[in-house]
Amino acid sequence: MIVWAEMNGYDFNHRILKPWTRDPAFYKTVWTYRSDVPAHEGPTHHATTELWTYSFPLSPEERERLIKDLKVIVPLNKQAKKNLTGNARDLWVAGIRDIETQATDLAVLKKEVSIQDNTELMSLIDESIESTKDLASWLITESKSKTGPSGIGKDNYTWYMQNVHLVPLSWEDEVMILKRELARAWSSLKLEEHKNRNLPKLVDADSPEVYEQMAEAASKSLLTFLEDQEIVTVKPYFEPALREHLGSYVPKETRNFFWIGAHYDPRPLYSHFYHWFELARMDNEPHKSEIRKGPLLYNIFDSRNEGVATAVEEMFMQAGLYKDSPRTKEIVYILIAQRAARGLGSLYAHANQMTMEEAGGIHSEYTPRGWMKTEKELLIFEQHLYLRQPGYGTSYIIGKYLMENSLAEYARILESQNKTFVLRDFFDTINTMGNIPMALGQWQMTGSNDHLKIIYE
DSSP: OHHHHHHHHHHHIIIIIOHHHHOGGGGOOEEOSOOSSSSOSSOOOSSOEEGGGOOSSOOHHHHHHHHHHHTTHHHHHHHHHHHOOOOBHHHHHHHHHHHHHHHHHHHHHHTOGGGTTOHHHHHHHHHHHHHHHHHHHHHHHHHTTOOBOOOOOHHHHHHHHHHTSOOOOOHHHHHHHHHHHHHHHHHHHHHHHHHTTTSOOOOOOOSHHHHHHHHHHHHHHHHHHHHHTTSSOOOTTHHHHHHTTOOOOOOGGGOOHHHHHHTTOSHHHHHHTHHHHHHHHHHHSOOSSHHHHSOOGGGTTHHHHHHHHHHHHHHHHHTTTTTTOTTHHHHHHHHHHHHHHHHHHHHHHHTTSSOHHHHHHHHHHTSGGGTTSSOHHHHHHHHHHHHHSTTHHHHHHHHHHHHHHHHHHHHHHHHHTTOOOOHHHHHHHHHTTOSOOHHHHHHHHHSOOGGGHHHHO
């Protein structure tokens, strides 16, 4: 069924999404970081330069690999001018930013001291910078004539969810679920605030030293909790995977949504960093199946990876992670509200009922405490991604719903057989499946695929 879904994704890309025609960001080649999910988020071409995989100074073999990687950029940028004939205005305008960023990233690479004496590499970087700037300039000029919608429409969205991402829901179903989660998050936040009204407010880290102490304590707290409370089998690679991403102090005036919360208590964000446990598992314990071993194409993994990472924020809270800090629960509900709001915006954008900017308005206005109004870059990045990759914006909350449904069905079946539900068994079972869609995970865990009938009937 996974292979069938990937073939449907190939077909959908060819017929509808056409990122090589509609989406300038598709031509971004240089990536400076590893994604926190199995592959890059959104449509990406297959000859990227993954700078994060290089260690400087370069070995002779790595130098040749980098030269080979970078040689893609100039001819690809020329091809982009021929291929990009679409009229999707929001995708076009927002995509210019990605290409401009590439020129900046290449300029930073050029400053690497250890490559200064390599004339071939330095010349290639210069050519790549000029070519990328030229493409960005061309995109700006062409953007003036772009007037069309960027969404794929309700019917295409539903077909894509059901036949490619194996999410057994329609566009309308997702709207209802996200509205429900948005209302639940806001009301739960207000009740939590009322319950905590006589408790001291959380104090945010106000220096690098304070943040470092907070991050250290938070990482230990989370890992100890998962181990001692028998939530999941904590593998040796969990701790180093988390430690690489503890973050650092950000001045209050430049914190984006996620780092605002992390400066009060990093544990909700670190719970979402379950992502890094899953990637470490891919690296250290790859699935035996060739189909499940690597990242599924077309971001088909989103309901699993983003869904689980979002679900555990609340699941760990419900299991008792914040007994020592009741007010941290407020951050969890703010996170849920933000994911629901941005997902709703993306649904309306794909239905062409809103522009990307208007969808961002829902994202911003319905996030509690104004935490999405502090730093606009994150807002643009997220709504642009969700317009490029249908279903990604909703996958956090929809995947959370699908995981909760899986837990419920798994527990119900065990109870009907007079067997004991063990939470660690549930998580360990999910972890051994590979990064497959959550609905398929439920099928494997329960032996029932009744919830998938909407897809294949």
